[in-house]
Amino acid sequence: MPAPYSTKRANQPAVVLVADDDPVMRLLMLEMLDGVGLAGIEAEDGVQAVRMAREHSPDLILMDIEMPNMDGFAACRAIRDAANGTTVPIVMVTGGDDLEAVTNAYEAGATDFVSKPINWPILGHRVLYVLRASDAIVRLRIADAQNRAVLAAIPDSFFRMSREGIYLDYEPGRDHPGRGGHGLRDTFPAADCVGKHIADVLPDEIAERMLEQVEMALEVQQVRSVEYELVRFGEPQHFEARLVATGPSEVLGLVRDISERKRAEEQIRRLAYCDSLTGIPNRQAFLEMLERELQRSKVGNRKFAVLFMDLDAFKRINDTLGHNVGDQLLQLVSERLRETIRPSDMLSRVDTGLRVDTGARKGSESSLEARQGTNLARLGGDEFTILIPDLDRVEYALNVAHRVKDAMRRPFLIEGNEIFVTASIGISLFPEDGDDCNSLLKFADTAMYHAKNCGKNNAKLYSSSLTMQIMSHVKLEVGLRKALQNDELYLLYQPQLDVRSNEIVGVEALIRWRHAERGVVSPTEFIPLAEETGLIVPIGEWVLRTACNQARIWQRPGRRPLRVAVNLSAKQFKDENLSQIVLSALHDTGLDPRLLELELTEGTLMDDAKATLATLEQLRGIGVYLSIDDFGTGYSSMNYLKRFDVRALKIDRSFISGLPQDSENAAITRAIIAMAHGLKMVVVAEGVETGEQLVMLEEYGCDLVQGFYLGRPAPADSVTGMLQATPKIWLPLSAK
Structure with missing residues (x-):
């Protein structure tokens, strides 16, 4: 079990606010928190939860959705509106796997959610991981603020430029050559900029956009900015140029290297969309990706498949070998899934162009989906999803499922021991099985349970009769x-x-x-x-x-x-x-x-x-x-x-x-x-x-x-x- 977590008080456990109108649920949650080394305070309804959140500034909030006086959604929004509630992680407790309630929870500002009935040991670990991710985000934001302060203290590069794009003056910053200037071509010394046209100094596309913003700054007499990316010494670097008119036909430009800020922003975004245990995309990232793929397939009249995979008897491994081994197994499973899914199974569409704010054309930015391959995600626990786009034949989805299933059967080596697991996989198809994300994910889940009922270590396609069987079973x-x-x-x-x-x-x-x-x-x-x-x-x-x-x-x-x-x-x-x-x-x-x-x-x-x-x-x-x-x-x-x-x-x-x-x-x-x-x-x-x-x-x-x-x-x-x-x-x- 991970060590007790602390974010604000040295040598003291983190404080979790439990908000639930059911005293039994509050007692069980407090016992769970105590079992993982966390301190708990409790609130009986939404109004009391908002007040206690403002008074005690807890490190995390476990919030039930259905409460008297003020429900969990309203309480979550009220906490987010408070000065000390903007960053605190809020985990909503839903009455079941209701995707609409989950969507509403995220829209209200929730960080994560859990469904009833609650798997208490897993919830304890989830709380610890949410706290850890929250702490990492706070640290990244502090680092980002510190970086900004350091950059502000270091003189930026600046230049004077005519309306026509001729450098009238240029003074590089005091950064080392790998980061200095504003991304000048390595063969063009900074001292030789004066009198040269910007197109001789920067790539043509960037020069063209810079001139557009020079003209705009002179016309509206307001500060304009341009962000652009250059590859220097084999690494991408990001720059921001701020332009202000200093006369009827002349501008002053200040250039700053914003690469560190971009990396910090990307890291924060990655934490929001990345599973903290396995490093692959999480539920939120997969749902957003699935929605985009759904719209793309509707417009292009294409088909795709959703695979829902669950490890068989994973609870037994946690119960017998411990959660630490279970976590290591999930990490190895995610790695093997990445190795098993061929590049042709992956989504890697990248937006191109350069992003400019204040209405200019968008700049080139490699998407998170392209770099991480969000067609693979961990929804939670031992549940994984795979999206197969541009599906020509159903047999291909089954082939991928069987390839994954066979890969899971190979032993996993953990702490010198071989661990054997199998996987059950359910498959839903667009548009045959549904035309919305909730239905496709739910039907793939239904097919997965059917695969388990058929003896596990199996892959099954969804059919409408399965829903009737599941409903009858329920x-x-x-x-x-x-x-x-x-x-x-x-x-x-x-x-x-x-x-x-x-x-x-x-x-x-x-x-x-x-x-x-x-x-x-x-x-x-x-x-x-x-x-x-x-x-x-x-x-x-x-x-x-x-x-x-x-x-x-x-x-x-x-x-x-x-x-x-x-x-x-x-x-x-x-x-x-x-x-x-x-x-x-x-x-x-x-x-x-x-x-x-x-x-x-x-x-x-x-x-x-x-x-x-x-x-x-x-x-x-x-x-x-x-x-x-x-x-x-x-x-x-x-x-x-x-x-x-x-x-x-x-x-x-x-x-x-x-x-x-x-x-x-x-x-x-x-x-x-x-x-x-x-x-x-x-x-x-x-x-x-x-x-x-x-x-x-x-x-x-x-x-x-x-x-x-x-x-x-x-x-x-x-x-x-x-x-x-x-x-x-x-x-x-x-x-x-």
């Missing part, structure tokens, strides 16, 4: 977020039968969702969505509590105890509060810990062996029953079975479905049962759908079975009735 996510509070989730229970005693000894709790509009939504559809959004944690806690409560109801004196099995997702298992959540559920429901079975997949157990052992030890200390679900589809390693010391494993239904005809599945099933018994583990077979399968499993020595043949998942009342009628299920088995 709508389903919104519904899932409300499902708990609207009591739309419920549990079904599938019996587990002891093969030897024919008794029901347990049930597995299975979650279902009855959507208000769509009806019952398949778990295969909403469980991955819950995993993706993190909702699986609160939903999993609800399942745990509901199942424990129902299991407690089923316990009766004199009856064999009934164990309830609950599946734990990978996110739940990694939750540092898991043990406390399990303890709380058992305590609140009064269920004996031995009657709660927690099912874990092989992948969950193997993800982080050290952390897994610690968590399993905590759960075993509580006394709950631990089992491995879907055994045989993951690692299936004897070694980890011994290390993790679980009590039971469940053979995946894919091995049971082919029995008894599939000899290979039969051999695998028998081997799993023998191995588990050798490790003193109980074996549960899932997906038993025929009597023949049950007979074979009994012959193999399987302990417990569950499946449609024994009982489909049913509501708690149905299971209650089954238990009250008889604790046994009588089956027509020849083996009994």
Whole structure:
């Protein structure tokens, strides 16, 4: 993590003003600032934010857009109008990726923006980088002011010239030859200027424009100025000539070398349009470039493509290797992108001519876009964009995307370690997919998410159907977020039968969702969505509590105890509060810990062996029953079975479905049962759908079975009735 930043007070952290009407958001932001070594002050609304900004002169302001009394846009403008608010960085917090709100924020004077929901670790780094860029701009402005003062103290070159352009007098400045004079040709000594025509001293085009301004100064009797550029000693130099009439047909000219000022101005402009981490253009530069390309393509009836690239699993790298490695990776990615995109993919149109103020013709100035190639930009985080102009065929955009994708697959060497990443790329086309910047960028983003959903490390073109899929996905996510509070989730229970005693000894709790509009939504559809959004944690806690409560109801004196099995997702298992959540559920429901079975997949157990052992030890200390679900589809390693010391494993239904005809599945099933018994583990077979399968499993020595043949998942009342009628299920088995 970067060191705490300070701009105004030595040995003291920078002060950040947090303006948000939500006290929870203010608290989270203040905690985030403290975590990166920054001090925070807070304001409850826009009016208070403006007052505190004037009173405290903070180093940076985090401003929510929607606030009472005065919204963030108005507050931003009011702060900018204050004497001490013109340069302070203002980062606006929007409610989503609303490009219109982002545009309004920049128009109000915002420096940057972040979208909700907020990625807190990334926001901390963004605040530090904005502070660093702001400090650099301040330093550059101070340097520029100092340079101006130094230049003002050094006598400028001056000359007297007639209306016809004849030098009447010439006195060079005291600069060294590389910067002196006003850019005289190296073969023409300054002392020999007197009596010569300006066209003999300066290039014809500059001489012609200078004479135009001489005539204008004599005519209007006002100061006129000309800026021009000359290449001297292999380097471009900028000069400013100021002309004032000293008589009816004579002018006095003062010439200053303004090269340093031009470089400082260019550096300031570069900071405004350049990503501070990678050195490539930022979001603002790309949006402006995209707008210009859009207008050019409309006029010229041309096509172009927008590529939106996102690194796959970049968050994992940040979480496991640290943000410093993540930042280095982003820098290497940007360098590799620059190397991968061929010059023919780049934009390099340069305005020509010489710029003259007060209405004269424009001068030659190499554009920032030409030198930096702003068809490549970093939008933020691990998101990059590429613009391909003058597109003849769609295949060319796909070729560029695949070239980039292949380049990302090569390992990156960071601190002696090889790091492997992949990229997902979405492509939108003008004019097929949209005729405005917002749509093209949004649709490329949509296509990128489609590429991720198709397995990542992929490139996909946008189509209108993708928008419908995304909208459906978003709508389903919104519904899932409300499902708990609207009591739309419920549990079904599938019996587990002891093969030897024919008794029901347990049930597995299975979650279902009855959507208000769509009806019952398949778990295969909403469980991955819950995993993706993190909702699986609160939903999993609800399942745990509901199942424990129902299991407690089923316990009766004199009856064999009934164990309830609950599946734990990978996110739940990694939750540092898991043990406390399990303890709380058992305590609140009064269920004996031995009657709660927690099912874990092989992948969950193997993800982080050290952390897994610690968590399993905590759960075993509580006394709950631990089992491995879907055994045989993951690692299936004897070694980890011994290390993790679980009590039971469940053979995946894919091995049971082919029995008894599939000899290979039969051999695998028998081997799993023998191995588990050798490790003193109980074996549960899932997906038993025929009597023949049950007979074979009994012959193999399987302990417990569950499946449609024994009982489909049913509501708690149905299971209650089954238990009250008889604790046994009588089956027509020849083996009994």
